[in-house]
Amino acid sequence: MRTALVIGTGLVGTSAALALAGRGVVVHLADHDPEQARTAAALGAGTDEAPDGHVDLAIVAAPPAHVAGVLADAMRRGVARGYLDVASVKGGPRRELEALGLDLSSYIGTHPMSGREKSGPLAATGDLFEGRPWVLTPTRDTDTEVLNLALELVSHCRAVPVVMDADAHDRAVALVSHMPHLVSSMVAARLENAEEAAVRLCGQGIRDVTRIAASDPGMWIDILSANPGPVADLLADVSADLDETVRALRALQSSDEAKRHEGTAGIEDVLRRGNAGQVRVPGKHGSAPRVYEVVAVLIDDHPGQLARIFADAGRAGVNIEDVRIEHATGQQAGLVQLMVEPQAAPVLTAALRERGWAIRQ
Amino acid sequence: MRTALVIGTGLVGTSAALALAGRGVVVHLADHDPEQARTAAALGAGTDEAPDGHVDLAIVAAPPAHVAGVLADAMRRGVARGYLDVASVKGGPRRELEALGLDLSSYIGTHPMSGREKSGPLAATGDLFEGRPWVLTPTRDTDTEVLNLALELVSHCRAVPVVMDADAHDRAVALVSHMPHLVSSMVAARLENAEEAAVRLCGQGIRDVTRIAASDPGMWIDILSANPGPVADLLADVSADLDETVRALRALQSSDEAKRHEGTAGIEDVLRRGNAGQVRVPGKHGSAPRVYEVVAVLIDDHPGQLARIFADAGRAGVNIEDVRIEHATGQQAGLVQLMVEPQAAPVLTAALRERGWAIRQ
Numbered sequence: 272m273r274t275a276l277v278i279g280t281g282l283v284g285t286s287a288a289l290a291l292a293g294r295g296v297v298v299h300l301a302d303h304d305p306e307q308a309r310t311a312a313a314l315g316a317g318t319d320e321a322p323d324g325h326v327d328l329a330i331v332a333a334p335p336a337h338v339a340g341v342l343a344d345a346m347r348r349g350v351a352r353g354y355l356d357v358a359s360v361k362g363g364p365r366r367e368l369e370a371l372g373l374d375l376s377s378y379i380g381t382h383p384m385s386g387r388e389k390s391g392p393l394a395a396t397g398d399l400f401e402g403r404p405w406v407l408t409p410t411r412d413t414d415t416e417v418l419n420l421a422l423e424l425v426s427h428c429r430a431v432p433v434v435m436d437a438d439a440h441d442r443a444v445a446l447v448s449h450m451p452h453l454v455s456s457m458v459a460a461r462l463e464n465a466e467e468a469a470v471r472l473c474g475q476g477i478r479d480v481t482r483i484a485a486s487d488p489g490m491w492i493d494i495l496s497a498n499p500g501p502v503a504d505l506l507a508d509v510s511a512d513l514d515e516t517v518r519a520l521r522a523l524q525s526s527d528e529a530k531r532h533e534g535t536a537g538i539e540d541v542l543r544r545g546n547a548g549q550v551r552v553p554g555k556h557g558s559a560p561r562v563y564e565v566v567a568v569l570i571d572d573h574p575g576q577l578a579r580i581f582a583d584a585g586r587a588g589v590n591i592e593d594v595r596i597e598h599a600t601g602q603q604a605g606l607v608q609l610m611v612e613p614q615a616a617p618v619l620t621a622a623l624r625e626r627g628w629a630i631r632q
Numbered sequence: 633m634r635t636a637l638v639i640g641t642g643l644v645g646t647s648a649a650l651a652l653a654g655r656g657v658v659v660h661l662a663d664h665d666p667e668q669a670r671t672a673a674a675l676g677a678g679t680d681e682a683p684d685g686h687v688d689l690a691i692v693a694a695p696p697a698h699v700a701g702v703l704a705d706a707m708r709r710g711v712a713r714g715y716l717d718v719a720s721v722k723g724g725p726r727r728e729l730e731a732l733g734l735d736l737s738s739y740i741g742t743h744p745m746s747g748r749e750k751s752g753p754l755a756a757t758g759d760l761f762e763g764r765p766w767v768l769t770p771t772r773d774t775d776t777e778v779l780n781l782a783l784e785l786v787s788h789c790r791a792v793p794v795v796m797d798a799d800a801h802d803r804a805v806a807l808v809s810h811m812p813h814l815v816s817s818m819v820a821a822r823l824e825n826a827e828e829a830a831v832r833l834c835g836q837g838i839r840d841v842t843r844i845a846a847s848d849p850g851m852w853i854d855i856l857s858a859n860p861g862p863v864a865d866l867l868a869d870v871s872a873d874l875d876e877t878v879r880a881l882r883a884l885q886s887s888d889e890a891k892r893h894e895g896t897a898g899i900e901d902v903l904r905r906g907n908a909g910q911v912r913v914p915g916k917h918g919s920a921p922r923v924y925e926v927v928a929v930l931i932d933d934h935p936g937q938l939a940r941i942f943a944d945a946g947r948a949g950v951n952i953e954d955v956r957i958e959h960a961t962g963q964q965a966g967l968v969q970l971m972v973e974p975q976a977a978p979v980l981t982a983a984l985r986e987r988g989w990a991i992r993q
Contacts, residue, residue, distance in 0.1 A: 433833070455906065472809075476812055480815065480843075506881070577945075
């Protein structure tokens with residue numbers, strides 16, 4: 272790939288442009304708002320001048336609702352050898368393009384699984400996609416040349432290509448992202464009018480479950496509107512589980528021992544299925560979940576404490592895999608949970624103890 | 633308080649005993665398994681010899697299902713001036729004691745909101761309750777002297793006393809702990825039979841939502857069995873929200889624009905209520921959630937990288953409030969998100985840049 276045209280210079284388009292420009296690809300930038308394209312160009316993402324002739328790859332990074340229209344326009348003008356989009360849903364845009372009667376051999380739908388809270392070209396960065404899955408949805412009709420252009424883009428962005436069917440992709444993101452998001456909102460919604468005394472009892476569990484409920488509703492309405500079917504199907508499954516669990520809990524209140532036994536079995540079933548599903552969530556390294564040992568260190572909340580812990584860990588040759596800082600309610604003192612490979616835990620514990628840290632058993 | 637009797641020397645009982653013994657209180661330890669009491673005594677939690685005469689405070693730390701029986705026995709024997717339990721539900725045990733016709737002026741139900749994954753006396757630690765809420769449920773009939781004994785225990789354990797009505801407590805823990813736990817299990821359960829390609833797309837969102845679904849089913853069956861009513865009520869509320877949301881998503885698939893508009897409004901409603909609830913979850917300092925700025929630093933996965941970052945932050949006088957390490961799928965490189973007070977973010981960014989770190993904008 273020597274030349275590319277990025278249409279839509281928001282966060283994703285500009286980040287891809289930065290990555291390509293950094294690898295020596297000549298990138299042309301276009302946006303329905305020329306000011307945005309100028310900003311992206313000023314950031315070093317390419318030039319906002321139109322290409323002279325057609326480019327190797329046109330990358331459409333418009334919002335989901337506009338993707339098919341922008342793609343169709345570019346394809347009719349024949350601006351490139353290959354075309355791709357980066358929208359967060361893949362089935363709908365493809366069907367729209369088909370309905371428009373376009374030859375789709377030069378098109379491939381893709382979805383980089385990155386995403387940040389911020390948006391716009393100023394939030395862009397050439398390493399936005401580094402190490403993240405980038406879904407590609409070729410069909411039997413996709414030109415191999417176009418698939419290879421897409422793979423080259425993914426490689427330049429240092430992302431990890433994952434090939435999937437378009438509809439399977441939409442069901443997958445419903446499962447791992449859209450459904451959990453709505454469920455998190457529903458748990459959080461229960462707190463809206465809760466008594467202050469109850470809210471004070473919140474711990475790390477509910478904090479984690481509701482973290483993503485803080486996201487911007489506008490952005491999520493766009494995402495969910497583009498994928499309502501698969502999300503509704505999954506929520507209906509959750510709803511069936513919920514109703515079953517409510518029945519089990521009511522049975523636990525029965526005076527009949529056989530009913531109570533049924534209730535216990537129902538609760539156990541959902542908890543065990545939860546165990547079985549949770550264990551499949553990839554750890555931060557993307558492979559099978561790694562099991563870490565926790566070394567818990569008591570600290571007070573002054574600058575330098577964490578630095579000293581990490582420095583002491585480093586001196587002991589131990590790599591900290593993950594960290595959780597748990598502060599006590601209304602207190603400055605807290606607990607740092609250091610996640611390390613199991614064989615490193617005793618080494619770290621001994622090293623930190625020797626340097627005077629209070630380690631919780 | 634000069635003397636105490638801890639009945640039930642598991643994790644909670646032994647931890648409380650360690651805290652009391654550390655403050656000079658003479659602690660007697662009892663357990664239906666004398667070996668457990670001996671272990672606790674060997675750890676320095678007190679003596680497993682029976683008290684000579686009655687003690688100031690009897691602390692019953694038996695499993696929820698046995699609490700009322702153990703309390704009733706101790707009260708009938710008149711072993712102490714005041715009695716309390718530490719079970720995770722409060723309404724049921726009180727009603728059981730009432731049904732037994734006991735004078736409850738010398739009893740107060742309590743619940744320390746600590747908890748660890750481990751159990752038994754060997755997991756105990758005198759700082760288990762430090763900074764954690766410890767719920768006290770006095771009634772109009774509770775002797776002030778008994779309330780003060782409980783407050784003294786909480787103070788010795790350096791926990792934060794929170795006074796609540798027993799049934800309000802049970803509804804509160806259903807809200808902030810039991811309901812979210814089951815919902816997390818139900819989200820995780822959807823992954824049990826999901827395709828591997830879909831599971832590969834999991835990111836930090838679903839990882840957080842499903843974290844607590846990894847817990848031990850046996851322990852959670854005990855907890856949920858003791859509080860089925862309030863949990864079922866809350867799950868029924870979530871179920872109503874879910875059904876409403878499924879309807880809204882289906883409406884988004886309609887060809888009728890008015891229906892689609894209704895669907896959007898329905899989705900927006902649940903997302904906004906989620907925002908409103910999430911913002912109430914106390915931050916790690918227990919007060920109103922503090923808003924931190926994120927400074928994101930690219931690292932590779934070798935020992936010493938984090939130590940260097942923390943050391944550099946310490947040198948810049950910046951206190952890291954929280955850390956999240958995000959590793960790229962299948963890659964060793966990762967991103968460290970440092971949460972700092974907003975005014976500290978530019979200071980930290982500049983300091984880390986100067987020392988050669990790659991900071992993501």
